[in-house]
Amino acid sequence: MASNDINSMPGTQTLRVQLPVAMASATTDDEYPGIVAPCNLTVKAARFVPLAAVTANASNFTTLSVRNRKADASGTALPASRSWAATNSTAFVADSCALSGTASDLLVNSGDVLTVQRIHSGTGVVIPAGTVEIDYTVR
Secondary structure, eight states: OOTTOGGGOOSEEEEEEEEOSOOSSTTOOEEEEEEEOSSOEEEEEEEEEESSOBOOOSSSEEEEEEEEOOTTSOOOEEEEEEEOSSOOBOTTOOEEOEEOSSGGGGEEOTTOEEEEEEEEETTOOOOOOEEEEEEEEEO
16 A cells, blocks of 8 residues: 555544535525545544624524535435534634534545535524535544
């Protein structure tokens, strides 16, 4: 195995997915293709760095999730999510996402497609453009 082979990389690595625009409206859900997993990996952490502040709302909120679409676009696993039901966000400050409590949701196979989706509850809140960072280890 070559020393620069991704499967031989030790420690935690980070993938970044750009959300190029804010939600069109608080009631319009969206999903963006992120990355094709370069190897079998385990999600260890995720963060969202918004380009603008977000004010939480307990009744009408939006949830941002990393979704594993699998190589054939099927897939429903959500390895990480961040809801704006209770906690505000500050522009340019990284927010930690909660990892799934289901261990298999954190396992991503080589070729799976990780996307980022924004889904509203009630009338939702607009989530701005920003960057999602996904920390992983090779397995």
